[in-house]
Amino acid sequence: MPEVPLELTDYIIDFLYSDARTLATCALVCRSWTPAARFHLFRSIVLHDHTFTTAFQRLLKLSPTSVYTSAS
16 A cells, blocks of 8 residues: 655644544554644643643653653
8 A cells, every 4th residue: 555645644634633532543543643643632731730740741751752851
């Protein structure tokens, strides 16, 4: 099966910016789709307390595509 260029899949995923459920599904379909989907999924986050902050930091640290560095 021919591969679809990454630029095209990124362009298509950009149209899904407001559909969190579909973006989450796209992130699971193919590793190369994950960064584009996460860009929209995490465009705005609200961390209400320390529990949410800790969980989100753990998610970032465990992500294979993350460039997260701790501020502390």
